[in-house]
Every structure is written in structure tokens, then in C-alpha cells.
Amino acid sequence: MDAFQYRENQLFCESVPVARLAEEYGTPLYVYSGSMILDALRTLQAVYAEVDPLVCYSVKANSNLGVLRLLNGHGSGFDVVSGGELFRVLKAGGDPGKTVFAGVGKSDPEIAQAIDAGVLMFNVESEAELDSIARVAAEMGRIAPIALRVNPDVDPKTHRYTSTGQKQSKFGVDIERAVRIAQTAKDKPSLTMIGMHMHIGSQITSVDPYVKAVAKGVELIRQLREMGHPIAWYNMGGGYGIAYKGHEARPIREFAEAILPGIKAAGCRLAIEPGRVIAGNAGVLVSRVLYTKQSGDKRFLIQDAAMNDLIRPALYESFHRIWPVAVPEGLPAPPTDYEAEIPGAEPRDVVGPICESGDFFAKDRPLPPLDRGDLLATFSAGAYGMVMASNYNTRPRAAEVLVEGDQAKLVRRRETLDDLVAQELDL
Numbered sequence: 001m002d003a004f005q006y007r008e009n010q011l012f013c014e015s016v017p018v019a020r021l022a023e024e025y026g027t028p029l030y031v032y033s034g035s036m037i038l039d040a041l042r043t044l045q046a047v048y049a050e051v052d053p054l055v056c057y058s059v060k061a062n063s064n065l066g067v068l069r070l071l072n073g074h075g076s077g078f079d080v081v082s083g084g085e086l087f088r089v090l091k092a093g094g095d096p097g098k099t100v101f102a103g104v105g106k107s108d109p110e111i112a113q114a115i116d117a118g119v120l121m122f123n124v125e126s127e128a129e130l131d132s133i134a135r136v137a138a139e140m141g142r143i144a145p146i147a148l149r150v151n152p153d154v155d156p157k158t159h160r161y162t163s164t165g166q167k168q169s170k171f172g173v174d175i176e177r178a179v180r181i182a183q184t185a186k187d188k189p190s191l192t193m194i195g196m197h198m199h200i201g202s203q204i205t206s207v208d209p210y211v212k213a214v215a216k217g218v219e220l221i222r223q224l225r226e227m228g229h230p231i232a233w234y235n236m237g238g239g240y241g242i243a244y245k246g247h248e249a250r251p252i253r254e255f256a257e258a259i260l261p262g263i264k265a266a267g268c269r270l271a272i273e274p275g276r277v278i279a280g281n282a283g284v285l286v287s288r289v290l291y292t293k294q295s296g297d298k299r300f301l302i303q304d305a306a307m308n309d310l311i312r313p314a315l316y317e318s319f320h321r322i323w324p325v326a327v328p329e330g331l332p333a334p335p336t337d338y339e340a341e342i343p344g345a346e347p348r349d350v351v352g353p354i355c356e357s358g359d360f361f362a363k364d365r366p367l368p369p370l371d372r373g374d375l376l377a378t379f380s381a382g383a384y385g386m387v388m389a390s391n392y393n394t395r396p397r398a399a400e401v402l403v404e405g406d407q408a409k410l411v412r413r414r415e416t417l418d419d420l421v422a423q424e425l426d427l
């Protein structure tokens with residue numbers, strides 16, 4: 001399902017014209033489709049139905065309370081990596097009993113907060129962290145449920161910054177150490193190891209790395225159970241890639257077909273932590289052209305959105321489709337594949353106002369003629385967009401709107417300049 005479609009040369013999110021939202025709430029503006037978010041959640045719940053899945057939406061991808069509330073209302077659990085994300089889940093009415101807590105650097109107060117809330121399990125990322133969770137739980141007179149995060153040493157064939165399951169990565173414990181750490185855990189009465197966790201990377205576009213990882217996990221679960229650990233959960237993490245361009249990603253169903261046999265063999269319930277595949281294509285960032293400019297042979301479109309709003313192109317040189325919100329008469333809908341010739345298009349660099357050469361959304365991108373005041377849509381911005389936004393150059397963060405059918409709800413207002421200085425002292 002694609003909730004972003006052009007009708008009569010205008011971009012719509014579900015039944016709402018995106019240009020109308022830009023008029024009403026200003027730009028830059030994040031626009032999310034609620035139906036697309038729920039569609040991905042339901043697909044995930046359905047394709048894994050055989051193994052009684054718990055979809056723990058990865059809050060880091062898009063932590064807007066409106067988005068969390070929507071997912072919570074449809075049976076989603078949550079994957080959090082900080083006390084802050086746990087706080088958001090609870091604020092959104094989320095069930096801590098369906099929430100898993102990962103991250104390599106959990107502090108004692110965060111551990112206590114999660115035990116107090118009653119999270120389903122901690123994903124434990126090191127032996128030292130195991131000690132901390134055991135100590136904090138013992139001090140609170142509680143037994144903390146844990147899953148050991150194992151690093152299966154497979155190459156997910158993704159960007160090096162989003163690869164997490166190889167030996168040299170900071171995440172999880174290597175599979176050889178896992179057995180020894182599990183032995184240590186046996187001697188800690190304030191812990192109960194109910195699961196095993198893996199997360200091999202993000203924006204993974206082939207099923208093969210999952211197949212390799214699951215095979216290693218099944219064997220490890222057998223060993224953990226032999227040691228007496230009551231392993232009930234196989235947490236396969238997230239990482240399912242989406243199509244930023246063309247048809248680069250595999251459908252959700254194909255990942256499931258690859259993963260399911262192993263999970264069934266392990267005889268576990270499956271937890272998964274998808275982020276991008278739920279929120280990524282369900283969001284666009286809307287911006288307005290401020291200036292056009294030519295320098296030598298280079299043509300620039302200077303827009304009012306910048307790397308502080310969407311840092312992915314600057315950080316990973318990642319590709320996002322960009323297209324006008326109103327398509328000039330006679331021009332096509334946005335290309336899914338930029339390899340194809342676009343009639344009348346000219347290559348431009350789409351850049352923002354920030355004082356960094358890395359402040360670009362696209363380089364030499366074929367785009368129809370555009371002028372000051374025209375609106376642009378940057379697609380696939382629903383995940384790792386707003387959550388990675390900053391106030392660099394003292395730019396207020398954008399507003400966010402959640403659309404469902406013909407209803408559009410402002411779910412975060414634009415920051416004001418007063419908001420930006422409010423936390424500073426001696427004013």
C-alpha cells in the first residue's frame with residue numbers, strides 16, 4: 001500500500017492534499033500516513049502468526065507520541081533503548097509487559113526504571129551489564145527477566161554504520177562468549193533468562209543474513225536450555241529494509257519465509273523489533289524552495305529543510321526520492337527509479353540553509369523546473385528523520401502531522417525560538 005499518491009498533479013497523503021497541510025502548518029513539515037504504519041504492523045503480525053509473534057516496534061525509528069499511540073492501539077509492543085524511550089511508551093499508554101529494553105549502555109537509574117515499570121525483558125549486551133542488572137534487581141528485591149543479545153557474526157551487507165552483528169561491532173556478546181556468560185547468569189538469583197536476542201543491522205535488503213543468523217541462534221538456544229535456562233523467546237531484532245529507490249528491498253513475507261523454519265525448530269515465541277519497515281515509507285518531509293542558484297555548471301535548489309531536519313543524506317549519503325508536491329502539467333509522477341530518463345528534467349543539488357557543505361538532500365538529481373515558493377516532498381522520511389533532528393544553526397525543529405483517511409492531526413507543533421533558549425540559564 002502506498003498512501004502517498006499523485007492525483008490531478010497534486011501529492012496526497014491518504015485523502016489529504018499535502019499542499020494544504022504545508023499551508024496550514026508551514027514548512028519544513030513531516031507528514032505521516034497512519035494507514036501505512038498500521039498496514040505494515042498488521043502484515044508483520046500476520047506473516048509470523050504461526051509463532052505467536054510479538055511485534056515490538058522500534059521506538060528509535062519514530063518516537064512521536066501520536067505514532068506510538070496509534071501502534072499501541074493495534075496491539076504493538078515496543079523496543080526501547082533508553083529511559084527516555086520507555087517514558088514515551090508509557091506516556092502513549094504502551095504496555096511495559098510488551099516492551100523490550102536494548103542498548104549497550106544502560107545506566108543504573110534506567111535499569112531501575114525499567115524493572116519498576118515491569119518490562120518484558122532486557123536485551124543484555126555485555127557481561128558487565130549482566131552484573132549491573134542483577135545487582136540493581138537484587139537491591140529492589142525483584143527478579144529481572146533477560147534475553148542475551150548474541151552477535152552471530154554475519155555480514156548483513158548494509159551500510160557500515162548500520163551493521164551491528166559482526167564480531168567487531170560494539171553490540172551484543174560474541175557467540176563463543178555467550179555460553180560462558182549464560183553460565184554466570186545461572187548463579188544470579190535476581191535474573192531469569194527467558195530469551196535470546198539478535199539484531200544484525202538495519203536496512204537489510206536480502207534474506208540470506210537472517211537465515212545464517214537464525215541457524216546459529218537455534219543451536220545456541222539448545223545449549224542455553226541444556227544449561228537450564230527457560231528460553232521462551234527468540235527475539236530476531238529488526239533491520240528489514242525498505243525501498244528508498246526502485247525495488248531494492250524484499251517484501252516482508254519473504255523475510256518471514258526465511259526466518260520461520262528456524263524459529264519453529266527452536267520452539268519459541270518470536271519477538272521482532274522492526275522500525276524502518278513500519279515508519280520509513282509512511283512519512284514524507286515537505287519543504288519549500290527558497291532560492292534557485294547556479295554556480296559554474298552546477299544548479300542548486302536551496303530549500304527551507306536542512307540536515308538538521310533530515311540528517312540521513314549527510315550521515316550515510318543515503319538516497320531519498322525527491323519530487324515536487326505539485327507536478328507541472330505534462331510531467332510524470334515521481335520516478336521510482338532515477339536510472340530512467342525524465343523528460344525535461346535538469347540535474348540539481350537540493351541543499352538546505354545550514355553552513356556545512358554536507359547539508360544536502362540530493363546531488364545532481366534530475367528534477368522538473370522549480371521556483372521560489374514551490375513545495376518539495378522528500379520521501380521515505382518517516383523513520384530516522386525527525387528522531388535524528390537537531391537544533392543546529394539554532395533552527396527550530398519541524399512540526400509533525402499524522403493523517404488517517406481525511407483527518408490530519410498535528411502531533412507535534414513547530415518549535416518556537418523561545419523553546420530553543422528555554423533550557424538555558426541566566427536569561
Ligand SMILES: Cc1ncc(COP(=O)(O)O)c(C=O)c1O
Pocket residue numbers: 058061079102103164199201202203237238239240273274275276277383
Ligand atoms: C536492537 C535494535 N533493534 C531494532 C532496531 C530497528 O532497526 P530497523 O529500523 O532497521 O528495523 C535497531 C536499529 O538498527 C536496533 O539497534
Ligand SMILES: N[C@@H](CCCC[NH3+])C(=O)O
Pocket residue numbers: 060162202203312383384
Ligand atoms: N539511523 C539509521 C539507522 C540506525 C538504526 C538503529 N540501530 C538510519 O537512518 O538509517
